[in-house]
Amino acid sequence: KQEVTQIPAALSVPEGENLVLNCSFTDSAIYNLQWFRQDPGKGLTSLLLIQSSQREQTSGRLNASLDKSSGRSTLYIAASQPGDSATYLCAVKPFWNNYGQNFVFGPGTRLSVLP
Amino acid sequence: NAGVTQTPKFQVLKTGQSMTLQCAQDMNHEYMSWYRQDPGMGLRLIHYSVGAGITDQGEVPNGYNVSRSTTEDFPLRLLSAAPSQTSVYFCASSNNGAATQYFGPGTRLTVL
Numbered sequence: 001k002q003e004v005t006q007i008p009a010a011l012s013v014p015e016g017e018n019l020v021l022n023c024s025f026t027d028s029a030i031y032n033l034q035w036f037r038q039d040p041g042k043g044l045t046s047l048l049l050i051q052s053s054q055r056e057q058t059s060g061r062l063n064a065s066l067d068k069s070s071g072r073s074t075l076y077i078a079a080s081q082p083g084d085s086a087t088y089l090c091a092v093k094p095f096w097n098n099y100g101q102n103f104v105f106g107p108g109t110r111l112s113v114l115p
Numbered sequence: 116n117a118g119v120t121q122t123p124k125f126q127v128l129k130t131g132q133s134m135t136l137q138c139a140q141d142m143n144h145e146y147m148s149w150y151r152q153d154p155g156m157g158l159r160l161i162h163y164s165v166g167a168g169i170t171d172q173g174e175v176p177n178g179y180n181v182s183r184s185t186t187e188d189f190p191l192r193l194l195s196a197a198p199s200q201t202s203v204y205f206c207a208s209s210n211n212g213a214a215t216q217y218f219g220p221g222t223r224l225t226v227l
Binding site for chain 2: 044091
């Protein structure tokens with residue numbers, strides 16, 4: 001059964017700092033991996049989707065990498081801003097749906113960017 | 116284009132009551148899913164549908180029922196609410212099972 005973990009659970013940084021969020025998954029048999037942002041009391045917004053054949057995806061100040069063989073992904077945020085404060089979740093799409101799993105989500109990293 | 120909409124936003128039930136959470140999307144997506152989000156546990160899949168008339172169980176289906184009579188709508192029914200079903204419920208849709216998912220704003224449910 002696929003499991004996803006995210007470290008750290010919470011992170012607080014000063015504005016302007018570059019930062020890295022980590023995501024680990026137990027089974028490398030995946031279709032893709034997505035990073036989402038969730039603001040308090042809101043739904044999830046997709047940030048980046050990386051196919052299993054890709055190594056990274058970029059969107060503006062965000063860069064996500066994928067190392068499928070080691071079961072890891074990182075989300076790099078450059079020049080952080082207070083508006084980046086949110087919870088960031090990663091989710092993997094397993095090849096096999098044996099446990100009723102579709103996208104398997106990590107618990108998230110809560111990011112606070114201080115002005 | 117409203118995306119994915121959910122109603123109600125908040126709901127309080129007593130143990131044993133039943134209710135339906137509504138979800139609708141206007142993007143003509145075939146794939147729709149229901150998740151619940153609990154503190155420290157991430158999102159867990161309850162039920163999903165790959166098209167009108169086709170539904171399947173997710174990871175935590177017990178106590179919930181779904182149907183998909185149209186492409187646009189995917190309601191989630193709580194048959195007999197229990198305190199363990201207190202959670203935030205999210206509906207999502209996508210073009211297919213592996214594509215980017217679009218989420219609704221969520222329904223916060225409390226069962227007393």
